[in-house]
Amino acid sequence: xxxxxxxxxxxxxxxxxxxxxxxxxxxxxxxxxxxxxxxxxxxxxxxxxxxxxxxxxxxxxxxxxxxxxxxxxxxxxxxxxxxxxxxxxxxxxxxxxxxxxxxxxxxxxxxxxxxxxxxxxxxxxxxxxxxxxxxxxxxxxxxxxxxxxxx
Numbered sequence: 001x002x003x004x005x006x007x008x009x010x011x012x013x014x015x016x017x018x019x020x021x022x023x024x025x026x027x028x029x030x031x032x033x034x035x036x037x038x039x040x041x042x043x044x045x046x047x048x049x050x051x052x053x054x055x056x057x058x059x060x061x062x063x064x065x066x067x068x069x070x071x072x073x074x075x076x077x078x079x080x081x082x083x084x085x086x087x088x089x090x091x092x093x094x095x096x097x098x099x100x101x102x103x104x105x106x107x108x109x110x111x112x113x114x115x116x117x118x119x120x121x122x123x124x125x126x127x128x129x130x131x132x133x134x135x136x137x138x139x140x141x142x143x144x145x146x147x148x149x150x151x
Contacts, residue, residue: 001094001125004070007034007047008133014039018133021047021071023055023064023088030067031055047071048079052086064088072130074101074123080109083119090120094130 007020011034023031033050037043048071056062068090075083075093080102083091091103091110102109103121110119 001070001072001092001130003029003032004047004072004094005126005129005133007032008072008130011035011047012133012137018137019047019071019073021051021069023051023067023069025055025059025064025067030058044078046076046079048075049082052082052088056086062086068092070125072126073097073134074103074105075110076100077102077107077109083110084112084115084117087117088119090122092122092125094124094126095134096123096127 003022004020007022008018011020012018016035016038018035020034021032022029031051031054033047033054035047036045036050048069051069052064055064055067063086065087066089069083069088070092072094074095074097077100093103096105098105100106104123110121
């Protein structure tokens with residue numbers, strides 16, 4: 001999770017929502033990602049999606065069924081769906097997302113009984129650090145917005 005946090009800090013420095021992800025296969029980090037929605041002008045450029053694409057390219061397969069994803073916040077419905085489609089084996093996340101979390105908080109896509117794949121999940125890893133980074137980012141955004149420097 002420390003490596004996912006490093007990716008989240010990169011996003012923070014780029015003025016992106018600070019979410020970071022890494023994918024591990026055979027005890028080796030094979031993919032990294034951080035949010036790039038603003039930079040790429042792409043609503044799908046979430047850390048998880050970027051990491052999944054990179055891991056699939058690295059392994060030369062669409063199936064990531066022996067890989068684990070570490071991400072700093074609970075994945076949204078889009079990312080959770082992508083994890084199911086990629087057949088990720090295990091998900092580890094830091095902070096829960098009570099507004100859009102799709103791995104148990106709002107809905108539970110990764111373990112929906114009607115889908116063809118289920119993902120083992122462990123939550124709360126480095127939760128305080130992951131939450132703090134997000135809170136700092138949005139607090140800064142609110143201050144900048146009040147000061148008139150935010151678009």
